[in-house]
Amino acid sequence: MSYALDSVEEAEVMIHENISTPVGFEAEKLKEIETRETWGLGVRIIKNGRIGISSTSNPDQFMTAIDRAIELSEYGPEAHFKLPSKTTYEEVKTYDPQIETLLLEQMADYGREIIAKVKPISQETLFDAGIQKSLSTFAFLNSNDVFFSSNKSSFSSWLSGTLIRGTDMLFVSESFRGNSPKWDVDSLISEVERQLSWGEAIVDSPSGKLPVLFLPRAVVSVLLSPFMSGINGKSVLHGSSPLGDKLETKIFDDRITIHDNPMLDLKPSSRFADDEGIKTKDRYLVENGTLKTILYDLQTAGQSGKQSTGNASRGLGSMPGVSNSYITVSPGNASFDMLLTELQNGIIVEQLIGMGQGNTLGGDAGGNILLGYRVKDGKIVGRIKDTMLNCNIYDALSNIIAIGSNSKELGGSMSIPAILCKDISVSPKINQEK
Amino acid sequence: MQDLMTQALKGHNADYLELRLESLDGTRISYRGKELDDISSGNSNGGCARAYVNGAWGFVTFTKTNDLRSKVALAVQQARLANGDGGSIISGDPIVSITPPVKKIDPFTVPLKSKINQLEEYVDSLWSVSSLQSTSLNYGDRKRKTYFANSEGSYIEQERIDVTFGARAVARKDGDVQQYGISVGSLGDYGIILIRAEEMEVISQKAVDLLNAPQLTGGEYTVICDPILAGVFAHEAFGHLSESDFVYENDSMKEIMVLGRKFGGEHLNIVDGASVPELRGSYSYDDEGIPAQKTQLIREGNLVGRLHSRETASKMNEKVTGNARAIDFRHPPIVRMTNTYIEPGNATFEELISEVKDGVYAKNWYGGMTSMEMFTFSAGEAYRIRNGKIEELVRPVVLSGNVFTTLENLDAVANDLDMNEGGGCGKGGQSPLPVSNGSPHIRIQNCLVGGA
Helix, strand or coil: CHHHHCCCCEEEEEEEEEEEEEEEEECCEEEEEEEEEEEEEEEEEEECCEEEEEEECCHHHHHHHHHHHHHHHCCCCECCCCCCCCCCCCCCCCCCHHHHHCCHHHHHHHHHHHHHHHHHHCCCCEEEEEEEEEEEEEEEEECCCCEEEEEEEEEEEEEEEEEEECCEEEEEEEEEEECCCCCCHHHHHHHHHHHHHHHCCECCCCCEEEEEEECHHHHHHHHHHHHHHHCEHHHHHCCCCCCCCCCCCECCCCCCCEEEECCCCCCCCCCCECCCCCECCCEEEEECCEECCCECCHHHHHHHCCCCCCCEECCCCCCCEECCCEEEECCCCECHHHHHHHHCCEEEEEEEECCCCCCHHHCEEEEEEEEEEEEECCEEEEECCCEEEEEEHHHHCCCEEEEEEEEEEECCCEEEEEEEEEEEEEEECCCCCC | CHHHHHHHCCCCCCCEEEEEEEEEEEEEEEEECCEEEEEEEEEEEEEEEEEEECCEEEEEEECCCCCHHHHHHHHHHHHHHHCCCCCCCCCCCCCEEECCCCCCCCHHHCCHHHHHHHHHHHHHHHCCCCCEEEEEEEEEEEEEEEEEEECCCCEEEEEEEEEEEEEEEEEEECCEEEEEEEEEEEECCCHHHHCCHHHHHHHHHHHHHHHCCCCCCCEEEEEEECHHHHHHHHHHHHHHHHEHHHCCCCHHHHHHCCCCCECCCCCCCEEEECCCCCCCCCCCECCCCCECCEEEEEECCEECCCECCHHHHHHHCCCCCCCEECCCCCCCCEECCCEEEECCCCECHHHHHHCCCEEEEEECCCEEEECCCEEEEECCEEEEEECCEEEEEECCCEEEEEHHHHHHHEEEEECCCEEECCCEEEECCEEEEECEEEECCEEEEEEEEECC
């Protein structure tokens, strides 16, 4: 830091170190054990009011990285902010020492147990699985003496299955991620078993504007992703978000509340400071349908005349973007059976492919239904195929029939209920193959 | 380096061992609107060791490159711990090669100032069209120098420079937002950055025009794809199916992908090959030290080949094809495409169009994705075709369908092959991998087109 400060106004250095060990099962056999060690350093400096950034993976190249950042700053973007000054951070627990003593043998045995227990459910399905532990350290220092470091442990496990009959392919999967080891074969398996059983029979897809029940994974990939880009301060600044002028106005149904909390203990996405050293804060993104927050990092906030919301997230070698922490979409009061009854005739979607194409900036979302089911007279009758789903998420989340009362945790960073929306466009290919 | 690496590989007890050291350098420059948004440069060095013992792998990746021998030993120990149940991989001839990089105008010799000036000129040019909301411009160059050694006695040094450029304009009217853009790339040639001047205004104008374009009603259409979109189709819809790591352990997939199976008409010929020179997916040796080749995947409608690593080729008792690739030292090589394309046919583009009474001409692309059986890919630009003529511009469309039926429904291939070098491929957490794809104009009957 003192080397950098000889020639620049402000400087910031961060170091990220990680060691992770994935154990992978392919075609029901233990196939690969890996050790991945990474070390990286990122530098950001401000000289003559301009920003320079560089990174290296070599501790000996520290000075070179600073020199390069200084060199780049000549052409770099103008800085619209000052680096933050010293503050006190609150604690949040993201480290479980149990990870340290976890043996590769235990992880391998766990994988074998998952495979052994899932296989009898469907002999015809070929299963893959994986277990991974990792330990990482993040250290941050800026020229205003802001210093902190944090340790994070993580443990994840996943199970997926492929069932092929003729050229029909059914893909099922479930995963878990947390800070602590979790040995819960049954919950991994029961999800996969449910998907296999609902997907067993192939049926014709209905067509038209239909009620659609989005299961939690689809709520995130179809409905939440375009919203998250919409509240990105940079999109707002450049006018490519439909939400720029919508703060404190109603954008969704009253029942939609979305909360972001970076301070939950033992959640992998928790953090007490963002990647610019700004204290994080829990906040409503949407409260009872009203938009409450646009997310900002320092630079975008400066350009927009706003304050950073403590959501900066950056790779070592690039300008920060924004990201959320732990997202909770408030559950509703409908049990799954009630949702089916409300749905009556329509479809359930679990997974789509080909999202993020088309006019996503305007909130259009859709794709081909990779895993989805038809509901007839309130009963799941089978899996639908070769069917496109299209909607505008701002319309969809304003036209809600019901929200599920049970939430599912996804990726250790979200808690999401199922959401039943009406009038979603469903277009199957006309001559469906059976 | 050769001695150091060769020594580290000696005296371990494994069926196969490899060691790869890399040095990565790159610069990225991006503009959002009229302002420079990000400029950064990074360097990373590191390596990986991989061991194959009795059908299982141990893989170790590191950024501290001291004590290579212990990294190799750890990889062997992990492979042993995995306790495989037998298996073999194809062995290759020892190759010692120091391959010179492909360079035309080397981006690493172009001063930063010149790059900035060039990009700023393009930003101005994008903004010469009125009613734009926003623009983005991205430039990137990346040099990957690899040092590879294996237990067969091979030692290979290679260097690849990947150059990418993307420009996009966003137009807005009331609540409606439309965008249009291009994405290009090259193997070691900064020259592709220098020749884009005329395209910038066109990009902005198209984004504005889309605001007034009607939405196509979703349903089945006869679709003609331009070479860019058809190339994405070749990659997404068929290319991924021919990657043998999806097939080699799965008996049902083996049945689907049995050599000789008919996938399409006689006009359908698909190829993949890193030995096709000077494209973004070209190289001399893959990341398992196997020489690059050109593999015919479909000949006259029939499946005749597929893409292999050492392991998948051995398991399926077929020839290795040199398709094991890693994006960098943090990842093990897996079976990937290189340059994938549909070979040209005899028809002309005009003939393809003239036979369509009511259809869609889809051009350019946003992206694509496949789940093996199903695919989706999105066009950046689309027009109605009526009575053999291209008519009005419509909103961008998403094409989707079943791979097998769609290949059967591909009924005509034109003679105007063109390669698309924009974009990159993602698989198994390794993205973006430099690839190219291409095709002549193709025609697909009864193709599902998504409207809103």
